[in-house]
Amino acid sequence: MGHIATTIDSFHRGRFVLVQPKTGAHRAGVDALLLSACVADGFDGHLADLGSGSGAASLAVLSRCEKARASLFEISETMVELARQTKAQSNNAHLADRVDIHLADITANGMKRAESGLSPNTFDWVIANPPFNEADDRRSPHSERAFAHVMDGKTIELWSRTAASVCKSDGHFSMILRPQSLGELLAGFMGRFGGMRITPVQPRLNEDATRILVTGKKGSKQKLQITPPLILHAGTGRDFTERADAIINGLQSLDPPS
């Protein structure tokens, strides 16, 4: 681990920090923070973070929900080590005893998953930021190969299967994906999670969505809903909208209690 360059970055206006690779796709960004915002305000249960990286989404949930605890599951030994360094940061001392970290393959069979801590019917909320989100963004947006890769359905199907397995009977599952994965998403949720709420994320008011946030409830028969979009930036500048700023800084969830 001595040979990977890292940075220590501050999130939620200094309320927690992350130890991250200095460069590359594993650096946490807006996606992880948006995903964390799917978890309801006041959540006080046990969170499973599938593909946790160095822990950005989980720490963002713990920072906003003071009674929650989180289990991180990550296949990269490097990222697991950075998550451990993150947990050990003095700036994260108020969160550290609510975090455990596991080296795990989300797509493994049930017995192997359970050995890595992904036990059936265990978690109250599961969140996932599947890895191809970054991988595909570096390809040509219109290449057929990228399309085929996204639409083969394996990744979201396998992650959804694992999420349904480890989720308690009334638990929730939230994912962040690109819009073109909508077909895979609905196929993966079908028969496992219902009552889906889909929130398109638009860079600006008049631009197509670049991400979708989705939350479903295990076994729910409620109808799918499409909420008003989350708009990230106001006008044409780099400033976040008031709502996006509050969400990204852990001041509110995506759907605050009304």
Added chain:
Amino acid sequence: MGHIATTIDSFHRGRFVLVQPKTGAHRAGVDALLLSACVADGFDGHLADLGSGSGAASLAVLSRCEKARASLFEISETMVELARQTKAQSNNAHLADRVDIHLADITANGMKRAESGLSPNTFDWVIANPPFNEADDRRSPHSERAFAHVMDGKTIELWSRTAASVCKSDGHFSMILRPQSLGELLAGFMGRFGGMRITPVQPRLNEDATRILVTGKKGSKQKLQITPPLILHAGTGRDFTERADAIINGLQSLDPPS
């Protein structure tokens, strides 16, 4: 036909009229006008209108696109008769020679469909407003029965199959549906239509979508997109937003040329 009470209603600020049942689910409303707006401005090809009712969506396309022609396909003999009366109205004389009307079962097999005018590879744009849109809205929004009815996948699957059959190789297909039919929709389009553009329709700025408009292109490998929503009403009143008013009155398509 003498025994059904009808009204003659004006659309597009008087630019065409419809002969419709005085009451009931077959009366055309905002849905038909929104569906018509999926067809691009300047469209000059041959439109197929699946489940045309008395012709609202088709006439709205012909009223906006002066070189287009339309074939209406409808299973109800009553509605076919009203469509014929609609075509015969003197107020529609400028549209009548671009309209033909067919009694047809959209879900019939290929040979029967062709006999009713639904011939393979014939149409440049297909539009559809499947009948359960109205039927289900009168049920409890949360009933499991309604959910099962919507999610059995048969209607949208069969209508999409017919749409793909009658559409020319570079033709388009547009539908209006409720958000909870999104799973069926994507399953029905898969392998038939790509480059889908999904536009959520919200009653108001901060309310969940109540309809989705979707357009796909036959055989396209382009990625699915979710556009900014169409907001119907401004503030809390009954007034339409400027954009919705222009769309509903045939002054512009859903996506005007930029």
